[in-house]
Amino acid sequence: MDTTFSTISAVIKNRRSIKAFAMNGNKIPNGQIAAILELADWAPTHGYTEPWRFIVYENPQEFCLQHAELYRQNSMGDNFNATTYNNLQHQGDKASHIIIAVMKRGNLPKIPAFEEIAATSCAIQNLLLGATALNIASFWSTGGMALKPEMKSFLQFAEEDQVMGILYLGYADEYPEGKRIIPIEEKINWVK
Numbered sequence: 001m002d003t004t005f006s007t008i009s010a011v012i013k014n015r016r017s018i019k020a021f022a023m024n025g026n027k028i029p030n031g032q033i034a035a036i037l038e039l040a041d042w043a044p045t046h047g048y049t050e051p052w053r054f055i056v057y058e059n060p061q062e063f064c065l066q067h068a069e070l071y072r073q074n075s076m077g078d079n080f081n082a083t084t085y086n087n088l089q090h091q092g093d094k095a096s097h098i099i100i101a102v103m104k105r106g107n108l109p110k111i112p113a114f115e116e117i118a119a120t121s122c123a124i125q126n127l128l129l130g131a132t133a134l135n136i137a138s139f140w141s142t143g144g145m146a147l148k149p150e151m152k153s154f155l156q157f158a159e160e161d162q163v164m165g166i167l168y169l170g171y172a173d174e175y176p177e178g179k180r181i182i183p184i185e186e187k188i189n190w191v192k
């Protein structure tokens with residue numbers, strides 16, 4: 001196989017989700033974060049709506065405290081769980097950067113929201129693959145308040161926009177093996 005294919009295939013197959021608490025606290029240079037964001041910007045986009053938006057936190061603990069506080073404000077009384085609050089507050093303690101990925105609806109209504117979500121997902125994957133190529137560990141989370149409307153308004157996005165996830169980036173001492181459960185043959189229908 002040609003070297004470009006084998007390089008990209010190794011990066012794609014080696015990308016693994018590594019939980020933020022399994023990161024080691026080492027900092028990623030901001031220039032590398034900017035470089036992987038530039039890869040995100042080259043995702044395919046229907047009608048050039050380029051719907052991906054990224055909020056970069058150089059200090060993950062700042063976002064995590066805000067995330068925990070959002071949780072507190074929206075779980076009054078018996079719904080509040082101190083362990084959940086604590087987990088949210090300390091989730092990023094060992095990450096280097098947090099990037100919130102958001103789909104911002106463009107002004108071409110003929111392009112359905114799912115296409116904007118698809119384009120933003122491609123942008124996120126570009127970013128994750130760039131991270132992998134730089135030996136940066138990553139974790140895409142939709143946990144906590146990520147998908148709640150309160151998070152969207154906290155980030156100052158509109159109702160028609162979609163928070164796609166919280167991306168934790170850092171370094172790890174160990175990178176786990178990947179696995180797939182459903183055989184690839186079951187996912188592909190070759191029509192002759």
Ligand SMILES: Cc1cc2nc3c(=O)[nH]c(=O)nc-3n(C[C@H](O)[C@H](O)[C@H](O)COP(=O)(O)O)c2cc1C
Pocket residue numbers: 015016017018140141142143165178179
């Ligand atoms: C849209 C999306 C949201 C995800 N949200 C979470 C999450 O909230 N919590 C979690 O543990 N993993 C989450 N993941 C990561 C998956 O669990 C992970 O990709 C899966 O286990 C496969 O592992 P791999 O990425 O190492 O191949 C998410 C992945 C995607 C694509």
